[in-house]
Amino acid sequence: MSLLILITSGTIALAEPASPPPVLLAEAQAQVLDCSDAADEILMKTEGRLLSIRPHADRCTVVVLITREGERPQKKIFRISPVTDQIKPH
Numbered sequence: 001m002s003l004l005i006l007i008t009s010g011t012i013a014l015a016e017p018a019s020p021p022p023v024l025l026a027e028a029q030a031q032v033l034d035c036s037d038a039a040d041e042i043l044m045k046t047e048g049r050l051l052s053i054r055p056h057a058d059r060c061t062v063v064v065l066i067t068r069e070g071e072r073p074q075k076k077i078f079r080i081s082p083v084t085d086q087i088k089p090h
Contacts, residue, residue, distance in 0.1 A: 035060035038080040051075065 035055045039062045043050055048064035060080045067073040 035062065035080070038062060038078075042078050042080075046076070048076070 035053045038060050039050060039053050042062050042064060046064055046066050048066040051063040051065050054061040062078045064076050065073050066076055
Protein backbone atom coordinates (compact mmCIF):
# COMPACT_ATOMS: atom_id res chain seq x y z
CA MET A 1 0.00 0.00 0.00
CA SER A 2 1.40 3.37 -0.95
CA LEU A 3 0.88 6.72 0.69
CA LEU A 4 0.51 9.82 -1.45
CA ILE A 5 1.12 13.20 0.13
CA LEU A 6 0.10 16.29 -1.81
CA ILE A 7 1.86 19.50 -0.87
CA THR A 8 0.34 22.74 -2.11
CA SER A 9 1.90 26.16 -2.26
CA GLY A 10 -0.32 27.85 0.28
CA THR A 11 -0.10 28.97 3.85
CA ILE A 12 -1.65 27.05 6.66
CA ALA A 13 -2.32 28.94 9.86
CA LEU A 14 -2.23 26.91 13.03
CA ALA A 15 -3.79 28.22 16.20
CA GLU A 16 -3.59 26.72 19.64
CA PRO A 17 -6.95 25.46 20.88
CA ALA A 18 -8.53 27.50 23.64
CA SER A 19 -8.44 25.80 27.02
CA PRO A 20 -11.69 25.57 28.98
CA PRO A 21 -11.79 27.55 32.21
CA PRO A 22 -10.71 25.41 35.22
CA VAL A 23 -14.14 25.72 36.85
CA LEU A 24 -15.92 24.26 33.81
CA LEU A 25 -13.35 21.49 33.54
CA ALA A 26 -13.83 20.54 37.21
CA GLU A 27 -17.63 20.47 36.78
CA ALA A 28 -17.34 18.24 33.71
CA GLN A 29 -15.01 15.85 35.53
CA ALA A 30 -17.42 15.65 38.47
CA GLN A 31 -20.22 14.63 36.10
CA VAL A 32 -18.07 11.90 34.59
CA LEU A 33 -17.31 10.51 38.05
CA ASP A 34 -21.02 10.36 38.87
CA CYS A 35 -21.68 8.53 35.61
CA SER A 36 -18.88 6.03 36.20
CA ASP A 37 -20.54 4.90 39.44
CA ALA A 38 -23.82 4.37 37.60
CA ALA A 39 -22.02 2.54 34.78
CA ASP A 40 -20.36 0.19 37.29
CA GLU A 41 -23.76 -0.66 38.76
CA ILE A 42 -25.27 -1.33 35.33
CA LEU A 43 -22.33 -3.53 34.29
CA MET A 44 -22.66 -5.59 37.48
CA LYS A 45 -26.40 -6.11 36.91
CA THR A 46 -26.27 -6.83 33.18
CA GLU A 47 -22.85 -8.54 32.94
CA GLY A 48 -22.42 -6.55 29.73
CA ARG A 49 -19.52 -4.72 28.11
CA LEU A 50 -19.32 -0.94 28.36
CA LEU A 51 -19.52 0.87 25.02
CA SER A 52 -19.83 4.50 26.15
CA ILE A 53 -20.66 6.89 28.97
CA ARG A 54 -22.13 10.31 28.16
CA PRO A 55 -22.67 12.81 30.98
CA HIS A 56 -25.41 15.40 30.55
CA ALA A 57 -26.57 18.21 32.80
CA ASP A 58 -29.63 16.27 34.03
CA ARG A 59 -28.71 12.61 33.45
CA CYS A 60 -26.05 10.08 32.44
CA THR A 61 -26.41 7.94 29.34
CA VAL A 62 -24.65 4.57 29.51
CA VAL A 63 -24.48 2.29 26.47
CA VAL A 64 -23.78 -1.40 27.11
CA LEU A 65 -23.36 -4.43 24.83
CA ILE A 66 -25.04 -7.47 26.33
CA THR A 67 -24.14 -10.91 24.98
CA ARG A 68 -25.99 -14.10 25.79
CA GLU A 69 -24.76 -17.52 24.73
CA GLY A 70 -26.31 -18.59 21.44
CA GLU A 71 -27.86 -15.15 20.83
CA ARG A 72 -26.88 -12.09 18.89
CA PRO A 73 -25.36 -9.29 21.08
CA GLN A 74 -27.77 -6.50 22.01
CA LYS A 75 -26.93 -2.84 22.52
CA LYS A 76 -28.84 -1.37 25.47
CA ILE A 77 -29.02 2.32 26.33
CA PHE A 78 -29.59 3.29 29.96
CA ARG A 79 -30.48 6.81 31.08
CA ILE A 80 -29.76 7.49 34.75
CA SER A 81 -30.89 10.51 36.71
CA PRO A 82 -28.03 11.42 39.10
CA VAL A 83 -30.42 12.94 41.63
CA THR A 84 -32.67 9.90 42.06
CA ASP A 85 -30.27 7.22 40.73
CA GLN A 86 -33.12 5.68 38.74
CA ILE A 87 -31.94 3.41 35.95
CA LYS A 88 -34.19 3.52 32.91
CA PRO A 89 -33.34 1.22 29.99
CA HIS A 90 -34.28 2.64 26.64
